[in-house]
Amino acid sequence: MNIINFINRFPDEPTCIEFIKIQRIKQGVVCKRCSCTKHYWLENKKSFQCSSCGFRTSIKSGTVMEHSNLPIRVWMLAIIFISATNKGFSAAELQRQLGLKRYEPVFRMYHKIRVVMRKRDDSYRLEGMIEYDEAFVGKSVSDKTKGKRSRDSQKQSKVAVMAESTVLEDPNSG
Ligand SMILES: [Zn+2]
Numbered sequence: 001m002n003i004i005n006f007i008n009r010f011p012d013e014p015t016c017i018e019f020i021k022i023q024r025i026k027q028g029v030v031c032k033r034c035s036c037t038k039h040y041w042l043e044n045k046k047s048f049q050c051s052s053c054g055f056r057t058s059i060k061s062g063t064v065m066e067h068s069n070l071p072i073r074v075w076m077l078a079i080i081f082i083s084a085t086n087k088g089f090s091a092a093e094l095q096r097q098l099g100l101k102r103y104e105p106v107f108r109m110y111h112k113i114r115v116v117m118r119k120r121d122d123s124y125r126l127e128g129m130i131e132y133d134e135a136f137v138g139k140s141v142s143d144k145t146k147g148k149r150s151r152d153s154q155k156q157s158k159v160a161v162m163a164e165s166t167v168l169e170d171p172n173s174g
Contacts, residue, residue: 006080016073017046020059024048031055032062064116070105074098075113078106082113 001009010016021041029039029048036052047056060066065075081097082089091110092103100106 001080003077003080003084006077010073010076013071013073016071016076017059019076020063020072024059024063029057032057064112068105068109068112070100070109074100075109078109079113082110083117 031050033055034053038051039048091107095106
């Protein structure tokens, strides 16, 4: 699916939730507490509720999106972006394309998607691929020191880096 098709097919968050919900029902939702497979969909909680013990499984629970506050549509778009190219697609570029303010959640999502993709397709290798990311390393520019620094010294403290990337086994611990 290309990006135009995606935008037409999934114009908003509810269409994405509906799609993931249907996929999960097809696969079968299993209760973590009692292993029951019969569930009711709770629309207002966006969760499956176990018909046996009442335990709730959120739409993201048990998927690559678990523990993320990013919308499902953002995840789906990220997967489209990453899978649409076989060249390097940096987390910074992904953040820019998605128009998101914070880098860190995008970085975690990006690496989780890559781990899942590698599991799905073992031939999908990043090793040896060089990608250019707009990361800058150097003297710290923390909020405390920001005000005291002159413009020139801030400029000098930035160095563009080029990194060889491999998939992280555990994006949480790094
Ligand atoms: Zn249950």
